[in-house]
Amino acid sequence: DTGVSQDPRHKITKRGQNVTFRCDPISEHNRLYWYRQTLGQGPEFLTYFQNEAQLEKSRLLSDRFSAERPKGSFSTLEIQRTEQGDSAMYLCASSLAGLGFTDTQYFGPGTRLTVL
Amino acid sequence: QKEVEQNSGPLSVPEGAIASLNCTYSDRGSQSFFWYRQYSGKSPELIMSIYSNGDKEDGRFTAQLNKASQYVSLLIRDSQPSDSATYLCAVRGAGSYQLTFGKGTKLSVIP
Numbered sequence: 001d002t003g004v005s006q007d008p009r010h011k012i013t014k015r016g017q018n019v020t021f022r023c024d025p026i027s028e029h030n031r032l033y034w035y036r037q038t039l040g041q042g043p044e045f046l047t048y049f050q051n052e053a054q055l056e057k058s059r060l061l062s063d064r065f066s067a068e069r070p071k072g073s074f075s076t077l078e079i080q081r082t083e084q085g086d087s088a089m090y091l092c093a094s095s096l097a098g099l100g101f102t103d104t105q106y107f108g109p110g111t112r113l114t115v116l
Numbered sequence: 117q118k119e120v121e122q123n124s125g126p127l128s129v130p131e132g133a134i135a136s137l138n139c140t141y142s143d144r145g146s147q148s149f150f151w152y153r154q155y156s157g158k159s160p161e162l163i164m165s166i167y168s169n170g171d172k173e174d175g176r177f178t179a180q181l182n183k184a185s186q187y188v189s190l191l192i193r194d195s196q197p198s199d200s201a202t203y204l205c206a207v208r209g210a211g212s213y214q215l216t217f218g219k220g221t222k223l224s225v226i227p
Contacts, residue, residue, distance in 0.1 A: 091160070
């Protein structure tokens with residue numbers, strides 16, 4: 001399977017704990033995105049990397065959230081001191097830089113986070 | 117605040133009919149437009165992208181874009197029960213790589 005992969009697929013944690021998610025993009029893709037989706041809503045953008053550089057970051061991303069893409073390949077998203085409001089599906093997407101803004105984002109299966 | 121609006125549905129159509137899904141967006145400088153399909157509990161799956169005014173056809177799917185009206189639509193011909201899903205409209209704004217999504221329209225195709 002050469003699609004975007006995410007790990008774990010499901011995570012249940014207690015409020016106040018830290019969690020970390022991993023995303024492996026499609027192998028030749030140099031752009032990587034994180035989104036969050038709650039029930040009944042469309043995905044909301046969190047952050048974007050081009051290679052290892054974090055170029056865009058949503059105001060939704062509080063100080064408790066941090067993302068890295070250290071070698072321009074896989075990425076991690078960490079949430080510190082989780083809150084019940086963090087419960088959501090965390091989606092990773094990747095794309096290959098194209099002409100202008102025509103690149104297409106392909107999504108991974110997501111990590112469903114439940115904070116008790 | 118960039119916004120993408122869709123009717124939440126549910127939109128019910130009989131099998132074999134044409135389903136019409138609509139989307140409007142607020143950022144007049146938007147350049148790229150996408151339709152994703154999302155089955156319950158799954159992640160979004162790309163159906164089509166469109167960048168220029170007019171129609172773009174791919175199999176049973178046709179995307180239509182009208183930048184002057186800030187409107188994009190998706191037509192599904194010969195609808196099948198397997199098309200039952202939530203359809204998400206996504207827009208990339210000017211100078212940005214992030215996608216702004218609508219809340220999605222839930223489509224139900226009745227056998």
